[in-house]
Amino acid sequence: MIRDSSKALFPSFNNMKAHKVLSSQILKRKKLKTVIPHSSALCSSTSQLVTSDQSQTASSQISPELLIESVRSSQWHFIKHQSSDLNPSVISTVLLNLHKTPELALQFTSHIEFQRLDVKTRCLAIAVASRLPSPKPTLQLLKQTIYSDIASVTVIFDELALARDRLGISTTILFDLLIRACCEMKRVDEGLECFYMMKDKGLIPKIETCNDMLSTFLKLNRTESAWVLYAEMFKMRIKSSIYTFNIMINVLCKEGKLKKAKEFVNFMENLAVKPNVVTYNTLIHAYCSRGRVEGARLVLNAMRSKGIELDSYTYSSLISGMCKEKRLEEASEMFEKMKEMGLVPSAITYNTLIDGYCNYGDLEKAFGYRDEMVERGILPTVSTYNLLVHALFMECKMGQADDLVKEMREKGLVADEITYNILINGYSRCGNVKKAFSFHDEMLTKGIQPTQVTYTSLIFVLSRRNRMKEADDLFEKIMSKGVAVDVVMFNALIDGHCANGNMERAFSLLKKMDKLNVSPDDVTYNTLMQGHCRKGRVEEARELLDEMKRRGIKPDHVSYNILISGYSRKGEMKDALRVRDEMLSIGFNPTLLTYNALIQGFCKNQEGDLAEDLLKEMVSKGITPDDSTYLSLIEGMGTIDHSVESCNPC
Structure with a gap:
């Protein structure tokens, strides 16, 4: 009987082994008279457990x-x-x-x-x-x-x-x-x-363990903690590996201490640790990301002198740095050299060039690189499409942007948060409220949460269309959701109210910024100054300029041009020239806007000679008059002096 039940328990064992297991491990319990394994425990439909104590379960045995x-x-x-x-x-x-x-x-x-x-x-x-x-x-x-x-x-x-x-x-x-x-x-x-x-x-962690901690501190941007740990490692005489040194060089680069990072390479070499391609790539990337391509070239030369071959990351960093400095021809040449070396560019490298040419406004070249990607079998990414769609919106080529989004979806690429923000921002810039909000709704249905950028674009388009109640309601909804509001969002809303002449609401928003610890900037004050000037309250705008200075916000040339334009429209040319002189005294050169405002003011006051003198002055400074300049002169004087007629771009 015991043998039979043991087969149910261990069908893979032979009878003798099963009998031995049950005899020695189960039957040794003193209180048991006979044990037959319980069916549920042993996957048997017939066997049952019989003990002297019926309350005991099989599991307790x-x-x-x-x-x-x-x-x-x-x-x-x-x-x-x-x-x-x-x-x-x-x-x-x-x-x-x-x-x-x-x-x-x-x-x-x-x-x-x-x-x-x-x-x-x-x-x-x-x-x-x-x-x-x-x-x-x-x-x-x-x-x-x-x-x-x-x-x-x-x-x-x-x-x-x-x-x-x-x-x-x-x-x-x-x-x-x-x-x-x-x-x-x-x-x-x-x-x-x-x-x-x-x-x-008294235990010493492995160097790999220490590297894990150093690397994590670096990723979390906790460079000070990385140095504390590194000092502790030094005290414990934990020998650094090449990976350790590369992390610490990266830490120095993140701190912006590029000179010390280069010195650290010498420190490595003094300890008989040879720098590798990652060491030099870290330095090159740091220089390029800060727009210091020439510094990166010096590191490149040192790299070559050590006989270390350049890789795709080296070239990609240099190309990125050149694009940041708008040295696009050099970036393209470097890209061609990279391919000649037999190195395969990644989608990131192509995206860097596409971004550079999009920012330069050369969409033909940007799309050319997209086509080259496809020809080489490198699939364009969502980032590729985002860059191109954004560039098309900047050129107000809405139809082409829509076609590109459609193409992206046909290729199975899923639009991300950035894609939707580009679309919403693009249609907002063009004043298309319906389209902007339709993409906002689509975002929600896709489970993508709108961001601060999304809401700023929507407030902007509502403000631009003078739908200020809707803009205010959306702003309050955002606040109730706990979405962080920033100065850009406030500026969009303030601009809408100033454009609609509701200065009271605009200044109430300025007070709200202070309550929420959102610091206003020069754009905030320029917008409010412009609002006052539209109403002819130039002196109040002037007071805002002084308030800017008291708050430590540096006025820019736009701030002064707003005041010059405001005084000129009122014909108060003495005050307008006083602001112009103040502008010059702090190092701002007059712009086309400055001259146009002053010329318009003098013409309005029937002071044509002074207007013509300003025209000559602006031409002598290399500033080309535009249609507004000549229109002011024509309306004010009826004729243009022949001495400056040749300046007319027409």
Whole structure:
């Protein structure tokens, strides 16, 4: 009878082995007269459990030895069925016995539901899993444990230390992986705490572990913390690798200390660590991102002198830097050289050139690079289309922009937040309220949340169309949603109210900015000054200029031109010239706007000679008169002096 039931329990075993397992592991219990395994536990439809105490269950009879045999014979259904009644002591015994076969231990852990274990048992399971060749399973278990908040990371550290001792593990792998898990979860401060706990135990973390922390600090832009850790590593005599040095050079570059970053390369070499292509690429990228291409070229020369070959990243950084400086021809030449070297450009490199030519207004060249991408088998990305669509909107080529969005969708590319913001902004600039709001609604249906940029564009288009109540309502809705409002959004709303002559509402918004700690800028004040001048209140506009200065906001040439134009329209030319002189005294040169305003004012006052003198002066300064200039002269005097007639661009 026992033999038959053992076949149901372990069909893969022979009869003798099954009999031995049941005899030694189950029948040894003193109170049992006869044991026949319970059907639900053993997947049998006929066998039943008979004991002297009918209240006992099969699960209470499961011993560690039986579980171990079940694991080794892959009886996972049986183990999973018993898992809810297994106590930590039994599980720990099984794990300890399976530590030399961590693959089986990991499977066992997964079948007894790891997340249900207490922290001590979890840490023992993690310690056993750390014997696996790959660290991935251990990292996964560590992350689950940290994320569950079953215990603090310091408690987990202590429990891992106990498990390490029980298993006789001599390496620091458990602590290294714990720190790495913290870094991957962006909980680097807890990782650093573990670093110091290791130090207190006299244990030295691996350099790879330290690099993980340094790299995470760098990604989080916590450069000061990176230096604190690096100093601690130096004290503990942890030898830096080439990867460590590259991280620290990147830290210096992020801090804008490019000279020190170059000196750090020399420090590396003095320690017999040879810089590699990543070292130099880090420096080149830093120089180019700050618009210092010539500095990048010097690094490039040093790179070549060391015999280090340039790669795609080197060229891409230089091309990006040249595009930032609007040196597009040089960027194109560098791109051609890159291809001649046999290096394959990425979509990012093409996008950099497309962006450069779009900003320059050369859409033919930009689309040419898009076509070249396709010919070379490099698929245009969403970013590629975003750049081109934005450029078309800037040129008010709405139909072509729509066609490009359609093409993008036909190719299976999904519009992102940036795409929708470009579309909404583009139609807002063109004053198409309906189209702008239709894309806003589409955004919502796609599950993409509108951003500050989205709402600013919508407020702008409503203001431009004089739909100020709707603009105000939208603004209040944004505020109630908790969306952060910035100075650009306020400026769009203030501009609409100033254009509609509602100065009271405009100034109430200025007060609201102060309450919300949103600092006004020169555009805010220029808009308010313009609003006053439209109403002929130039002196009040002048007071706003003084208020700007008191608040530490530097007026620009637009600020002075607004006042000059305001005084000129009122025919108060003495005041207009006084503002012009003030403008000159602080280093702003008069612009076409300045001269046009003054000429218009003198013509209005029938002071044609002074208007003609200003025309001659502006021409002598290389400023070309436009239609407004001549229209003012014609309306004011009826004729134009022959001495300046040749200046007419017509």
